[in-house]
Amino acid sequence: MRRSLLFIPANSPAMLQNADVFAADAVIFDLEDAVALSEKDAALDLLDQFLNKFKLNSIEKIVRINQLDSPFSLLDLKLIADERIDTIMLPKATSGNTLSLAKKLDRIEKQKHMTKTIKILPIIESAKSVIEVSMIASSQRVNGLLLGGEDLATDLEVERTEAGHEIFLSRAMLILASKANKIDAIDTPYTDIKNEDGLKKDTKFSKGLGMNARVCIHPNQIDAINEIFSPNKNEIEHAKKIINAYQDSLKTGKGAFSVDGKMIDKPIIERAQKVIEKAEQWNLL
């Protein structure tokens, strides 16, 4: 499970080298929108050499390849899809091209005798992909969905706004599809880099809807996003209490039990267990 994913332009050595300095759970090496057409070749060579040298073991390594129907994606996959990375981020995902990518990865993993299974993170950034989101979410290898709000707004022929009404339904559908398939629901980036208050407000709102992560387009966004999507101290303490009380109740054979005056039933226990799981994963205990 991720909370924060940091975009890093693949053609910038300075930024690549700092990939592991920041506290993002995942880094997205971007071969697509962050790289000019004339530099696609340079970016790919640079990323390839970079991955040879830097292992970045504690961070998830995601590569946003070029669109599957572009002349570049084939070469991207040929050079980069191997043990060195964890996930391919697929721009302009549809159910069709997600399936196509999964098949390509089947072949590549066989050819390269890989032990690892590369995952797919489709970007939902067109009306069609929103409609197909349930199929995409249940596809092979898919372990999360990312909302591409800017391109989606373009496809819908609307302006992006601070309040985000125009993407509200798309966010909700992505969340439903993700949760139904028990995968990450990742929100679109907040593009006003200087506005930390705005970032926090919008991220809390999207968390309230059910998103559990967000992409960062600048390292300065990571801490706020991590904090919002992490259980806080009180939640962790409370979860610990519930787990302890639950374990006590098992020992004494008491079926029902309460904590702080509230009756605790199965969903609450499961939620508490999830909180502890997250806290452990993110080193918050």
Added chain:
Amino acid sequence: MKNSLNRIIPNDMKAYKGMNQIFKQKNRKLVAETLTKNEKKQVDSLRILFDLIPITDGMTLSFHHHLRNGDGIINMVLNEIKTRNLKNMTLAPSAIFPINEPMVDLIKNKNITQIFTNYMNGPVAQAIGDGYLEKPVIMDTHGGRARAIESGELIIDVAFIGVPCADINGNGNGLEGKSACGTLGYAIADMKYAKHKVVITDYITTNIKPIEIESKYIDYIIKVDAIGESEGIVSGTTKPTKDPVQLKIAKDTIKLIEQLGYIEQEMSFQTGAGGTSLAVAQMLKDRMIENKIKGSFASGGITAYLVDMHEYGLFKRLYDVQCFDHEAIASLRRNANHYSMSASKYANPYEKSPVVNDLDIVILGATEIDSDFNVNVTTDSNGLIIGGSGGHSDTAFGAKLTIITTNLIKSRTSIVKDHVTTITTPGETVDCLVTERGIAINPKRTDLIKKLANSKLNIVTIDQLLTIAHDLIGIPKKIELNQKIIGLIRYRDGSIVDSIYQLRGDQK
């Protein structure tokens, strides 16, 4: 011979012997203050002044650097020296900036053969690095310069004191006038102990309040059109960094200070004026407000950010040895608890209670740091002088917690080295190093290491940082320095910590 830091220094110099040895011997040595006998002090020009004193070959002339890269005083005096072709002069400016480029010719022509200063960069530093200055330049700390002057070790014949506003008797301060620069703390020792004191001002008025430069010491006053260029004096407003790597360093620094338990009531704090330092100050402000902390004082070079914290009630007092921006100057004017302090009161090790000794936390920079935590802020890795201790060694000694903040790597250069090119501040006085790839604690501080036992911060050893750096950038070829000594790093007690070597001819 080698001193206790294993650095080669000339045999006729007093060697640095380590923390346990310094200040052991002596009581404070003070020569007598020089009071004026002049009643009629106004002199029409520098030319007349030179004839009057008279200023002759071999004399020592001193200056303060409160006008920084907008200073006009030094160049005026240099011009007069050049016109008269005086020889073998010693200059003791508390700092030298690129604006003092005219000094280069005088150095090359032996008009100036010795220099004592606390900080320098630019063409003069390059010329000295190329070996043109006849005698080795002596680089003091701010506190050490005051000590040298008051003890008679550095005898000043004529002190030229640039004063933004003065009266006809020589009372003055730096708060008013078109060249207002704030505190004049670096000039106080010169004012008291030089043989002749000359106030140079561009604004004569009456009713000087408060009086920082006192008429009883002043022999002469010269009024000129401008003592400096105001844009260079207050070099813009430095802002907290927005660079994500430096912000991370600043965040980790605050977390470190917190986990070590130093954010508490009555805390005292000092930080530099660089981007990372100011980011630390900003974050500290938020923490102090959150935890309802009221600090006792903030000190050093004062910026708008510290003024803001003072006016917010987070620090009861500001002790100011240098105003870095207009807000600091304005605050010094209007805030009763914003005090000027002399370099001596700030950092002289022989003062009864120098401000640095009351400091809880100081945040400092480094051009290099080595595995013994020795810090270089004087030269770059080629050996070119690009700065100097200033208050670095003084605050590192006095503060309970000394933290160096810096990138580990900058463009294929590691700030952590096996051995620094030049030692400015001995590692025994440095406690922590915060970089973007890890935090190292001086092994001597077992108390701090204990406190961090369960910390989630990325605590590593400094040798591990060196390894990380080498893994990233490769192992650099060692730069062979010239053998000729062209400068000395003089610690605050007068002992020599390291030598500075002439640049190789092929270095550009």
Added chain:
Amino acid sequence: MKIGSAGTFESNDCLITVKKHKKIKIDIKSIVIEQFGEQIEQVIRATLKELKIENIYVACNDKGALDYTIKARLLTAIKRMGE
């Protein structure tokens, strides 16, 4: 004569320009020439050896690029130079 060029003058990057030459000739300009000049040349030579290229002129203008960047920019420049 076709020239291939890749990289930038940004910090931590290098600009590499290549063109056909009668043998291997390497010119390096770098902000860390003393500390890493030899290392940079080694990386270039090793890469050329890997690609079995023996007749090329390589000009490298370096702003502190690490080895992987030098290699990558060289590879791209050579591809852009073409046959």
